[in-house]
Structure formats: structure tokens, C-alpha cells
Amino acid sequence: xxxxxxxxxxxxxxxxxxxxxxxxxxxxxxxxxxxxxxxxxxxxxxxxxxxxxxxxxxxxxxxxxxxxxxxxxxxxxxxxxxxxxxxxxxxxxxxxxxxxxxxxxxxxxxxxxxx
Amino acid sequence: xxxxxxxxxxxxxxxxxxxxxxxxxxxxxxxxxxxxxxxxxxxxxxxxxxxxxxxxxxxxxxxxxxxxxxxxxxxxxxxxxxxxxxxxxxxxxxxxxxxxxxxxxxxxxxxxx
Numbered sequence: 001x002x003x004x005x006x007x008x009x010x011x012x013x014x015x016x017x018x019x020x021x022x023x024x025x026x027x028x029x030x031x032x033x034x035x036x037x038x039x040x041x042x043x044x045x046x047x048x049x050x051x052x053x054x055x056x057x058x059x060x061x062x063x064x065x066x067x068x069x070x071x072x073x074x075x076x077x078x079x080x081x082x083x084x085x086x087x088x089x090x091x092x093x094x095x096x097x098x099x100x101x102x103x104x105x106x107x108x109x110x111x112x113x114x115x
Numbered sequence: 116x117x118x119x120x121x122x123x124x125x126x127x128x129x130x131x132x133x134x135x136x137x138x139x140x141x142x143x144x145x146x147x148x149x150x151x152x153x154x155x156x157x158x159x160x161x162x163x164x165x166x167x168x169x170x171x172x173x174x175x176x177x178x179x180x181x182x183x184x185x186x187x188x189x190x191x192x193x194x195x196x197x198x199x200x201x202x203x204x205x206x207x208x209x210x211x212x213x214x215x216x217x218x219x220x221x222x223x224x225x226x227x228x
Contacts, residue, residue: 001161006158010156031214033214033215033216042204042218042219042221043159043204043206043216043218045215045216048214048215090156090158092158092159094216103147103149104149104161104206104216105161106151106158106160106161107158108157108158109156109157109158109159111156
């Protein structure tokens with residue numbers, strides 16, 4: 001299965017600022033997924049990122065707030081913009097290897113606290 | 116819309132006991148189901164992946180079963196250890212052929228030494 005390096009592992013940020021989270025995969029993958037996990041909750045999909053096209057956002061998430069870049073088949077970034085305390089969550093990237101039949105691999109997560 | 120439920124939400128057992136975690140899903144048209152482990156504040160570690168054509172998968176002390184027709188999966192942990200303490204999540208593809216995942220609510224497991 002793929003190995004994902006996610007950075008940073010955690011950060012404490014001031015409200016109104018932005019944070020960019022990076023995910024590097026050790027193999028080429030078509031789609032990368034970005035999830036949010038709010039305190040005490042399960043995971044919610046933010047968007048799906050394909051290389052060479054705009055990300056597809058889920059209901060409740062918008063590009064201005066969560067811009068995503070996917071410059072190649074091994075790398076993606078998620079930016080959390082104009083942060084507020086409500087953005088305090090764990091953010092995770094994920095890939096599916098060899099199609100979904102081979103399961104999903106997740107990054108180690110970014111624990112974001114907005115003060 | 117696929118919905119995934121996990122029962123119980125929390126479970127505490129003495130070390131050495133065997134235990135079962137449950138996962139149910141509403142749409143049985145899935146092609147796989149995956150169990151993950153999450154330590155506090157961390158990412159997800161894949162434990163077991165069961166394809167729709169399989170009834171169970173085993174890895175060490177872990178055994179996962181899948182009954183598509185009834186929309187259920189179980190994760191059996193044998194001879195539990197304190198290091199097994201974590202939150203366990205099950206997930207299925209949101210729509211058949213769609214690669215998005217729908218996650219269960221999780222079971223927070225505590226193994227008491």
C-alpha cells in the first residue's frame with residue numbers, strides 16, 4: 001500500500017490566518033481525498049483532488065475557505081483560510097491504491113488548534 | 116445515502132479478554148469494507164480490508180467478518196492488550212463505484228491492565 005507523509009503534524013494558529021497542509025505520496029495516485037475530523041466526531045470528506053483539474057468539494061465546503069492544489073500525481077496541499085476557532089480539527093489526506101478494491105491509506109493527520 | 120453505525124460507542128474490558136466491535140451499514144451494494152484504528156490526535160491506520168466477495172479477513176489477533184445481505188460487519192479482537200486501546204472506525208465506499216468513504220461513528224476501546 002502507499003505511504004503518505006503529511007505535514008505539519010500539529011499547529012496552533014491565530015484566528016484570521018491561514019495554514020497550508022501538505023501530503024506527499026510515495027507512488028503516483030489519481031485521486032487524493034481531504035477529510036476533516038472535528039473533536040469527538042467521525043471523518044467528513046472535504047474534497048477530492050485530481051491532478052490537473054479543480055478539486056471537487058462536498059456540500060458545506062467551498063474553495064475560498066479550503067483551496068486545494070494538486071500539481072502532480074504524488075503531492076497535494078490543503079489550505080485552511082481565514083481561520084476561526086471552529087476550524088480546530090484534525091485534517092487528514094487519503095489515497096486509494098490500485099482502485100478502491102485495494103483499500104485506503106491515510107496520512108498521519110494534522111491537528112489544528114485555532115486560538 | 117449510505118449511513119454507517121458502530122455499536123457500542125465506547126467499550127472497556129480487562130486485559131486478556133476477547134471482544135467484538137460492530138458495524139452496520141444501510142446500503143448493501145458495497146464492494147469492500149475497511150476497518151481502521153485511530154490513536155488520539157493521530158491519523159488512521161488500516162487494519163483489515165474485506166472485499167464484497169469475502170466473508171472474513173484475519174490479521175494476527177484481529178478477525179473481521181462481513182455479511183453484506185444484512186449490512187453488518189464485526190471486528191473480533193482476541194486476547195486484548197493495553198496497546199489495543201484506541202478508537203476503531205469502519206468505512207465503506209459512499210456509492211458503488213464511487214471512491215469516497217463513509218465512516219462509522221467509531222468505538223472507543225479501553226483495555227484495562
